[in-house]
Each structure stands twice: as C-alpha cells, then as structure tokens.
Amino acid sequence: MRMRKMHTVPDKFKENPLWIRLLIPILCVLISAGAILLPTLLANDTQLITEDVRTRYTVGSLAENDVRAKETFHYIDEGETRRQQVLAAKSVLPHFHISMIESRKMLAMVDALFVGDTDTTQLLEDGGFQDTQAILESIRILPDDTRKTLHQFLVETLTRYITMGIFDQDELMERRDEGYEQVVVYNVVGDQLETSAKVLGMQGLQHQGTITSMVNSDLRSLRYLLRGDIQSLAFDILSTIIRPNVYYSPVETAIAREHASRDVVPSMVRVEKGQYILKTDFVITDQDIKTLQAMRMASAKYTPTQLIGRIFFVLITTASALYSLYMVFEYTKRKFQYILLFLLGVLFTQITTYIVLLQVAGRGFVSLDPFLPVFTLPITFALVTNRKRAGMIAAMLLGSYAVLLPSSTETTVFFIIAVSFCGIYFIRYASRRIDMVFQWFFGIVAASFFVLFNNLINGYGFGHILSSISAISANISATYILVTLFLPLIELGFNIPTSFRLRELAFSDSPVLVRLSQTAVGTYNHSMIVAEMAYTAAKEIGADPLLARVAGLYHDIGKQEHPEYFIENQNGDNKHDDLKASLSVAIIKSHVKIGVEKGREARLPQEVLDIISQHHGNDIIAIFLKEAQVAAAADSTASEVKRQDYAYHNQIPQTPEAAIVMLADSVEAASRTIKKPSAQKYDKLVNQIIMAKIERKQLSSSRLSMTDLDTITKVFVQILTGRFHTRIEYPDDAKEENT
Known part of the structure; x- marks a missing residue:
C-alpha cells in the first residue's frame, strides 16, 4: 500500500x-x-544517398544476389545525355564575322593613294607601305585618264575581294584540323544594320595564300586597258593593302555551342517495378551501378x-x-x-x-x-x-x-x-x-x-x-x-546533483562539515550516523542513496551557530533550563532556516537544500510544548498555549530521500535514550517513531509505501544494533571498574 x-x-x-x-x-x-x-x-546530396552502392558493388564483379526494382522509376542516363550534348555542340559550325572596320580601312587606303596629302601619307605608312613617296610619285606622274582607270580598277577589285571575304589562313587551318569543312559567316547589311548569315564551304574561301593568284588573274584579263608597268604598280598596291577582313569569333561560337548543348533533351531510362537490376552470378556493369544509384535516389524523394x-x-x-x-x-x-x-x-x-x-x-x-x-x-x-x-x-x-x-x-x-x-x-x-x-x-x-x-x-x-x-x-x-x-x-x-557531484560532497571534507566537526562535535557525529542510516535505507528501497547520504551529512549544519543549545553538544548543563519554552523553541526551529542559508552559501544542490528544509516537516516540538502547557496550567494569568507556535513551519518531506532523512534523524536521536539497548527495543522504537510520523501526516507526500517503511525499519534496527551492541565484560575490565 x-x-x-x-x-x-x-x-x-x-x-x-x-x-x-x-x-x-x-x-x-x-x-x-x-x-x-x-x-x-x-x-539532395547524391554522394550521401548512393555511397553504399559504389562500395558494395564493383564493376566487373559477379553479383551475389538478385536485386529488383521496388517501384517504377525514371532516371536520366547522364552518360548518354553527355554524349548527345557533345554531338550537339560539335554540330555547331565555327562562327566568322566580316569586319566593316578593316573593309573600310582598305578602301580608304586606296583613296589615299590618289590624294597624296600629309594625312594620307601617314595613313599609308601605318597600313604597311614601305616606300610611300615613290608610290605616290608613280601615281602622280600618270596621265589623268590612266590614273583614273587605275583608281577605278583598284576600288572595284578590292570591293569584290572584300565582298567575297578575305579569311586568315591560320584560322581556317585550325578549324579544318578540328574537323570542320564549313563555316558560318555573319555580315551586317542594309541601313538597319541587320545581320545575315551564310554557310560557306572551306574549299572556296579566300585567304592571303589564294588572293595573290586572283590578283594576277584579274590583271591579265585587263592587259588591254593597263600596260605592264601599270599592272605591276597595281599588283604592288593590292598586295600591300589586302588583308583579312573576316575573323573567327571563339566567344560567339562557344555561346552557340553551349545553347545547342543545353537544348538537348535528357536521355531518360524507365525501370519498371519488379524489373531485374542485378542477377546472381551475372557480371555487374557500369550501367547496373547507375541504375542502382538511381533507385536509391528515387527512394529518397x-x-x-x-x-x-x-x-x-x-x-x-x-x-x-x-x-x-x-x-x-x-x-x-x-x-x-x-x-x-x-x-x-x-x-x-x-x-x-x-x-x-x-x-x-x-x-x-x-x-x-x-x-x-x-x-x-x-x-x-x-x-x-x-x-x-x-x-x-x-x-x-x-x-x-x-x-x-x-x-x-x-x-x-x-x-x-x-x-x-x-x-x-x-x-x-x-x-x-x-x-x-x-x-x-x-x-x-x-x-x-x-x-x-x-x-x-x-x-x-x-x-x-x-x-x-x-x-x-x-x-x-x-x-x-x-x-x-x-x-x-x-x-x-x-x-x-549528479552522482559524481554527490559522491564528491559525500566523501570529501567540505569547509561546512569541517567547521561543524569543530564547533558542534555531537551534531557532527549524529550527522555521520544519520547519513549512514539514510544511505543504506535509500539503497534498499531503490531511492537515491547518494542524495540521502549527502542530505544526512548536511541536514543539521544550521546547529553550528548555537551548538550549546542542542542536547548532543551539551556536557551536563542544559541551556534551556534558564529559558522560557517559547524562546527555546524559537532557537531550536531556527537551525533549519540557518542550515538552508548556509547550504545555499556553500552552493549545495537545491535537492539537498529541500531536504534540509523538510527534515522536520511541520512536526511538533513535543518537549517544549508540554513544558509550556505545564507552565500555563500553573499560571492562571498566562495566555493560552497555541500548538502551532511549538511546531516547525516547513514543508513536509516531498521525496523518499527527505522522508528517510527525517526518520533517520528522529531514530538516531531517540536511540541514545534507550537503556540496555537490544534489537527488540530498537525495533519497537523505530516502529513507534514511524507510526507517530504517519499519524501526524509527516509522510503523506513522501511516496513511501508501507513495504518501504518495513524495509527502512529493518535497516535502521540492523544499523543501530551493530553500532550500539553490548560487549562481554572481561575480568580485567571488572577489576578496573572496582578499583
């Protein structure tokens, strides 16, 4: 119960x-x-999800058991998708652009030859002419109609070459080495600066190496208009002026290839529920590993x-x-x-x-x-x-x-x-x-x-x-x-109060206990016995024995302030004989409050402080209550004795450990009054104290059962009997006593 x-x-x-x-x-x-x-x-972490697949299964080894798909799932075949993306990027032709700046510069240099001022001379020298003055002089001495015909021929021929496009021979060779036979050429046309694109085969493209033969061919076809020295002059001029006006654009080519790669639809693989992924004794392929990883990823979504x-x-x-x-x-x-x-x-x-x-x-x-x-x-x-x-x-x-x-x-x-x-x-x-x-x-x-x-x-x-x-x-x-x-x-x-902290408090000499042993030896010895009794009893009923032991050691530390007013520290004279009962009870009750304060100063855990506060509960201090009642009966003028004035005003024990310390404290103190102690007397004493506490409702919140109280009784009796046992009287001892 x-x-x-x-x-x-x-x-x-x-x-x-x-x-x-x-x-x-x-x-x-x-x-x-x-x-x-x-x-x-x-x-979302692929490595984390598929970690065990690569570790458990190795490409080229034999599968140890069958693995089947637990559910239908799809996954992207990244290898095939990458292959398609590479092919899509490869299908994008190299991008070339006609440079309008270079085209106009070449035409401007032709016009500059027939002007001959200082500015045009500088332009020609910047364009690569080595003997500018000699060429200008050769043009200047030509008859007007010849000079006009030469100028017209140079402009028309250069315009035709510019329109066809003059490529850089090295750039074309690099693109051919990459495997391309065609290129895309972009040109700006019209007043609206619209861009047009043409796909041209490399076979018919002109560059510095082919343009010379074209110039010779054109000059031969005009031999009836221009005599030989004029043709040589025209050839020198065109050879010097003509340069590439179509350039390869690696940035635009890369962008176009990136777009083509991005537009590729991922290659999907569908795995049906129940489909075999691995079969026993079959060789594990890289595709099997990918499928297993995809199954793990699908299960994680x-x-x-x-x-x-x-x-x-x-x-x-x-x-x-x-x-x-x-x-x-x-x-x-x-x-x-x-x-x-x-x-x-x-x-x-x-x-x-x-x-x-x-x-x-x-x-x-x-x-x-x-x-x-x-x-x-x-x-x-x-x-x-x-x-x-x-x-x-x-x-x-x-x-x-x-x-x-x-x-x-x-x-x-x-x-x-x-x-x-x-x-x-x-x-x-x-x-x-x-x-x-x-x-x-x-x-x-x-x-x-x-x-x-x-x-x-x-x-x-x-x-x-x-x-x-x-x-x-x-x-x-x-x-x-x-x-x-x-x-x-x-x-x-x-x-x-962890077990380590309680053990340190229970088995180390703290300053509080040292002072208690010096100022109140009787109380210290009493606390040591109470601690042992509480520890053993708590251990037997399944409570916290270390907490009970620490609380037993510290429960009376408040008595070190006025140790002489407590019976265990007195040697004959009783200080209370000269005091009124009301004053004596106030001194006795104060040791609980003082003990809590000193425990708080020593940073004792709250659980220990609670037991210090509760170890007397709200019980009556019977001896002083009786004394006050006797004094009041003898003095008819005395005021009525109130029972609550002679009781502790504390909370009753709220835990099994607090109740055990209360019982151990009462039993140990009362055990010292027994004359010729024996196990039967101790058993009777312990039962009387426990029953009195129950009657006064001191244990009602302690969660102790009657079985627990029976166990505590047996433990207390065993400890008291062992500590205060009688001894055989030896002859020498009797002789010394008689002497």
Missing part, C-alpha cells in the same frame, strides 16, 4: 523562470522542424503523402518522448530544467549529425551508421539526471529520427538504441570521474560487437568491418570526450 499523496506541493512549473517556459516550446518547434527538414536537405506521414511521425515521437520524460521527472522540481537540457541536446545532435554526414559522404564507407553522433545525449542525460530511463528515452527518440535519414538502413534504429543502452548500462560501474575511462573502453567493445552484427545483417561483407569498427571507435571516443566536457559545465551551470 502506498500512502496517498497530499496536494501540498505548489505547481512546479511556476517555480521555473519565464525564459525556460518560453524556450521549451520554441525548442520543441525547432527540433521537430529539424527532424523533418534534415532528411530533406540530405536527400518524398511524395506529399510521405511528407505528411513523416510530419505526423515526428510529432508523435517527439510528444511521446516529452510525455515520458515528464512522467519520469513528475516528482522532481527540476523536470523543466531537465526537459530544457534534453531539447538543447537533441538540437545539438541534429546539427552535428548534418555536419558529420556531409563530411563523410563520398569517402567510400559502406555504412554511415557508425558515424552518427547520437550517443553523447543519452549518456550525458542519464548521468545528469541520475535516471537511466531518461537516457533510454533520448536514445529511442534519436533512433526514431535517424530512421528518416536517407542513409539509414533497416537496422539503424536498433543499432543506435543498442549502443546507447550499453553506454547507459555501464554507468552503474562509474562511481568516480576516472571510471569514465573504463566506461569508454567497455563502450567501444560493445559498440564494435554491434557494428560486426550490423555489417553481417546488411550483407556488407568482412572487407568493410575494420573501417566500420574504426569509425565507431572514433565516434565513442569523441562521445566520452564531449560527456567529460559537458558534465562539469552542466553541474556548475544548473547546480545539478
């Missing part, structure tokens, strides 16, 4: 700062969005229905995890702090998972499960909260999120949960911080064992086992490094 819980505890949510109440829902939204968006972002299903899955798993944590921490004042730490840990894990997966993608690992940085949160959370179930809930949530990752397999969630559970289980063997080294070693051994099975189940083969074990070993090592770094920071930042 478990005693009914009284509703005396205030709403713990109100005890948390406003920033925690605002941050928790924000983080819930962030981690839910992260769980949905992270797989979507990673699904989400339809609207799948996306809705994932959203519901994330919301349900997140809400279930938060509700489970709320139930685990239902009676803990820190439950919202713990939930805040949990949400921050999940968000940190999501960010590191995204970074790690992007870094390891494309490095040839057959499985990315050993790289997932998801083990730090479960282990750290279990250590921080001293509850392994909390760490297991964290592991199950992260495992559920990992199922949505595009790189996950059928065994990913079981692998994460198994490795995390082993790390959490090994916490039971970590009582000191140095024990984390052994926990790290055992964690690597267990994780390596699970990696071996994970590889075998997924059929990865023994060739990849060593790399996977190395990866998980590095992962576990990084996990425990982060745990070692985060744990002290969380302890100090939130003043959380």
